[in-house]
Amino acid sequence: MLTALPGLRPTLLDTLRHYNRQLFRQDLMAGLTVGIVALPLAMAFAIASGVPPQAGIFTAVIAGFIASVLGGTRLCVTGPTGAFIVIIYGIVLKYGVANLIICTFMAGVMLVIMGLLRLGQVIKFFPMPLITGFTNGIAVLIFLTQLKDFFGLPIDKMPAGFFAVMDLLRITLPQFDPLTLAISMASLLLILFWPKRLGKTLPGPFVALILATLTVALFELPLATIGSKFGGIPQGLPGFHGLSFDPEHLSDLLAPAFTIALLGAIESLLCAVVADSLTGDKHDANQELIAQGVANMVVPFFGGIPATGAIARTATNISNGGQTPVSGIVHAVLLLLVILVAAPLAAYIPLAALAAILISVAIKMGDWDIRKAAQFPRQDTAVLAITFALTVIFDLTIAVEIGLLIAAVFFIKRMAASTSVQQLKPEHAVLYERHSIAGKHVPAGCVAYRVEGALFFGAADTVEQIAQEAPEARVIILQLHRLVLLDTSGLLALSALNQRLAQQNRTLVICGAGTEVTAMIRSAHLAEEMGPRNIQPDLTTALQRAEEVLISGVVWG
Template identity: 40%
Template sequence: MKWTGRFTDYNLHSFQKDLISGIIVGIIAIPLGMAFAIAAGVKPEYGIYTTIIAGIIISLFGGSKFQIGGPTGAFIPILFAIVLQHGYENLLLAGLMAGIILVLMGVFKLGVLIKFIPRPVIVGFTSGIAVIIFSGQIANLLGLSDIPKHENFLPNMREIIMHMDAVNLYSILIAFICLISIFISTKLFPKIPSSLVGLLVSSIVAALFFSGQVATIGSAYGAIPSQLPQLQMPVITMERVLTMLQPAIIIALLGGIESLLSAVVADGMTGSRHNSNRELIGQGVANIVTPLFGGIPATGAIARTATNIRTGAVSPMSGIIHGVVVLLILMLFAPYASAIPLASMAPILMIVAWNMSERKTFAHVLKTKTSDSLILVVTFLLTVFTNITIAVQVGLVLAIIIFVKRMADVMQVDKVELEEDLPHVVQSNNTNNDHISQHRVNASPTELYPDIGVYTVKGPLFFGAANMFEQSMIDLLQTEPKVLLLRMKKVPFMDTTGEYNVANLIKRVQSYGCIVLIAGIQPQPLDVIKRTGLIKTIGEQHLFARTDDAIQYAKGKLGYNNENT
């Protein structure tokens, strides 16, 4: 596999950042791995084995620079049902088969399907996960131990309310110390990871002054095992393969969706771009190897991936380090890690949830008051109150239904006018792209106006074509014109995903001093850029009804003499 771009310009400073991130994520991953394993109906050490092996392999072979792999909460209902119906040994076989399916999905390039998930679904899903992460730490912050755990949000909130009389003030104090340490560290020592400072300070205070008064990783989940994983081969027979085929397909599909959505979230937080097909292959290899050591199925973990990014990771090395850290703790430092208060973990994960909530983007889509807003809210609510599988499925179905209605509403047949908007402009570069064709001001072969780039955009700018639009424009804008004119007369429709990509393009070209002009924009796209505020970024004075007027304005801005025409 190609490693191009994953370690570009990597140096000692980069390794130091990855080391710190890997340590923090590794420490956080230990209780999560054990808890997910217990909830799935298997021994806690199997969650640790999964964290180590799958975490390292996914970082080595996956398609995202920042992805942290391991056991996740999304798998719990499925794995628990498999264990109850078929037993732990068959769970291992199902995990191995799911890994093979994921590899085949990557080989046949099915990872690109994630690009067809609309942005409101991604934002709604991510914001819902943030709420689940945040609310899931309330019990630890309040020191509520031994309360029943449920799959859904409301039952868990009900348990917290019913057990409020058991609030541990020492736990609240430890959590407060951790939170204050994080804020002070951020202000005074910005180069030191504040999460690590908060964890260390609060743990030391708890050990010195409140020993035995607050719940720790060890008291809540049992002692962390100190044995290395033992190699074991699942028994494979045709009968067992056929029996576990359907569960394996479910694991593969859910694992593929969650890992790719996690990678998309990572892209949004970092501005990077993952390789969907390589990510599926990496996930598949991890799920093939992990069952050989007794591990349960794994996928990309959104919370740990977000923590990895927020603590400064710059490459897949942080994910590898996170697995090595868990292995070292397993072998050497289990007693010390077991002493970390759960109350110290709570504010760290709550801050992570707050940072990954995409609250600004959520509000941005919500204020448009369009059908995209409905998709966003429905996906968000279903993620919080049901589960992510239902949320994504319903969000996609709703988006498809609304898209079909939109296309039916905007579909029209226009009479071809004989008079062209731009009589002095001819096509000089015909590309194979159906959405974009480049035009130049034509007077002679020497191109009298090389600083003016004129582009005609054709077709609706919606979630299926928006990425193509942005990437095609970036590919074509190699000359960095001083004025960019977008002819949008033939764009009948734009959604918030299309607006997002147009906004990214405009900010990119404006960063090097380029003036953006728009000619002939239709009422619906104009309404969208007004609702989102993009029109202020462009400037209302840069919108023109006709291309001729925009060309004259551009020539005036650049100081071209009219005699040159």
Template identity: 45%
Template sequence: MPGHDRPFRRMFEPMLVSSFRGGYGLHALRADALAGLTVAIVALPLAMALAIASGTTPEKGLHTAIIAGFLISALGGSKVQIGGPTAAFIPVVFVVIQNHGYGGLILCTLLAGLMLIVAGLLRLGTLMKYMPQPVITGFTAGIAVSIFSSQVRDALGLQLDEVPVGFFERWSAYGQQLATTQPTAVALTVLGLGVIIGLRRWRPRWPGFLVALLACTAACLVFALPADTIGTRFGDIPSGLPAFDVPQIPFERTLELLPSAFTIAFLAGVESLLSAVVADGMTGGRHRSNGELVAQGVANVGSALFGGLPATGAIARTATNVRAGGRTPVAGILHAAFLLLFMLVLAPLMRYVPLAALAAVLLVVAWNMSEAEHFRTTLSAPWGDRLVLLLTFLLTVFVDLTVAIQAGIVLAAFVFMHRMAGAVEIRAGDDETMDDPAGDGPEPSDDQRARLPEGVEAYRIGGPLFFGAANRLDHLLDQFAEPPRVLILRMGRVPVIDASGVHALKKLAERCHRKGIVLVIAALQEQPNRVIADMQLQRQAGHIRFASSFERAIRLAESIIAPAASH
């Protein structure tokens, strides 16, 4: 039993404990403190903007970033994950608050947290990897459209007391109130957008969101502009510590709220693990998916008990943490501490922030979240992936996120079964090409590996590269003690590839590029070759090289190695 318990405990051991066990000194603390401060500056305006867009008050977003952000970093399975409220929750949170009040949201968040804890303990974290990429792209783009449509009132300064829930009802209300547009609000929105976009182009290291809020607030105060602010709509932001504050919870509506709770848990699980995978690619580490799910569950329970919002790992803030030098969970813990300090010190001044500036922040968030280029590329995927993408996207925008995810997964399963049926091929038993459909040669042997040039490695993929198997490529590079100069990926026995498979190849190519490895894809069959060409994989990741056979891949690898060897 002890031997079995140890791997189990290791699976759920917080990365904070592992980091301290490996040694933690003053140099690491300085790096984590700087990264934590950087992320806190980015998270401060986002937390308030996301809370307001969700239909609640700005301090709820700050409390969530502080409580959940601390717990996710302290207990999580990723060394650099930054947690807090994210844009993905806005549509579902807004609907729950409108229909069931804030107490209903607290119940949903509690239930979602418990679901995540159970999912982690049951080791379901690995199942999240089987999510089809078109479903993720579809509901992410749909959420982006929903966020954009929710910000029109504040961006234009429309005199509208409540923003309707439904997409068509919302835009109908906007059209009826279009005459009440305030030029001041439009000017502040344009100023905020201009500052954010300008800084991203000319000063990418500056905290664009915070500078935009400061610029718009200064313009309002200096020129005494008549604009709606946090203070005029919500009053003062409390400057005290987050308090244990649970409103009246409608437990009798538990069954009614279960679908929304499941959606929150699903989004939290998927986004946190996607963020952890992105962080692994940037740092070369490996996260513990099941431990991360348990931490996300505890964080959501904690956020709910302090009257906060749902939380998950935030991809953009996690990437900011890595780029700023964060390498251990201490950076995420300090990010929560700095946010608490900002709230205690700056709360009286936050009342002057114009809502149009927060709308500008969320318009940029919506654009980033839409991944318009990736959406367009997926529209070049096989027809089944396009259908899954469009169905998920349209249902997310016009119907409901829960329905969209369920319908997208079911349709993806049917598309997969159709593809597998088409991949079955019956040939005469004496056809010698059956085992080698693309001239990929025999199975790698020790002799064959021995004739590979020094610094070259080769791996073969066999079988369909679809959404259920694409994640197998995630940790391919982790097998090398020393990275090779060239990695040959033999795909002669891959009869079918889908959008998730192409996305996995793109991520592998990006990781190879960061490690200085040239990726060569060899011996593509007709369908994978066509799909990769249609989805313009080579244009997206131009450092990929292609060879028509394994032999030609070896000659290409020799030509790549030769210049370096001559020096």
């Protein structure tokens, strides 16, 4: 069944071929540890997103299980993540929880389509400064939205929008609750300074959650808890709920759904790349997108929220000895057992502890080393700074769109600047005999040029000047062996140059083009336009063709 769809080949199938008891023991211990890490995070992410805590646990159970079974990675762990908090919260405020569920399903469909269309390499189109920029921006927004519960501020619900949040915090911050701040600060310090050697078996966030819960319960402290805010977590399996589509407002949900899908794809593939770097594996990006899509299509029917690959939980899985996708399945089963057995105890968990956990996530998920930005090229630093500012002030969609546009413009400028046309002269050093001008005779009336770099829409005008540079030359040779890219604009520029020279009874000869460039020249019928003998394999034959034209006067042939 798992191999029925074209291109669907889950990694789990390959790992189960040689599965044994030793591998299961390693997966079991890693999965249990990841489950302990995921429990407080799943609840905290859900609450911060504006939905009940059980929505986060249900998502971690269902999405974690499906992605492990169908995924294209060996050790990635899927669940709700901090990157989605701001997006989900905004959707809930604007459209409501019911439409968030629709958006999640639509995003899942988009992810499956992306996988089936082999768009798994989409991560390559997002430069790292852009990813760092919006990740840092999301971290700042998570930090700001958690100050309400961290300080115990008298705020019912945080507004959407950076300036609205800052204005509300300015007004209410003096009204903080000292007892809440004491619990949240103690929890945060414990998480940040928890020994790494202990963190492998007993994660800091879990310890902070347990200690804070025991403190509040034993001393009956008057703090906001999951029980006082949400009435606790229901005990039992999540119920199945159908989706209610509203055709009139479906188009309004396309943009937020695409934002979820885009971020889900980026986060999942980044997580897979990180896992590969830690293990030496090679993930199947398209298979991973399909798995993430299916997971996000299923969780809405059980009240879940968007899910994606979680880098921190994946790293925990790897560092604790996980070997196969079974460890991800174990993590999901453990969370399911928590719902079935220990759900009533969650009512005593203080929101201050969950806020501390999320603030620690925000601190760790950002890259705050300013020295790195100083080492970047200025253009990349500008992309990072602009994307960061737009994410914080507006939203992720605008930030990614404008950030990509600016990055593309800078890239085009750099590519255009690297493209050059140089006249070949006998004194040039010998690099490759076939393509070097050294030792070769350039007949009178002929000029040879080398085109280097990319001849594309941003640099096509570089060949236009050639006709004016050597007005006395009857034959102009363009050597293309160092041409790394040719697009339609470049082809049109070559065609225009050939036509201009032909009108002046002059000849253009192209030589040294690589296999791909030659194929493009022939498929565009430029070879027919120029004449087949004016397309030569190397400089030697091109010079011979030039002598032939100069002697015979036949410019086409």
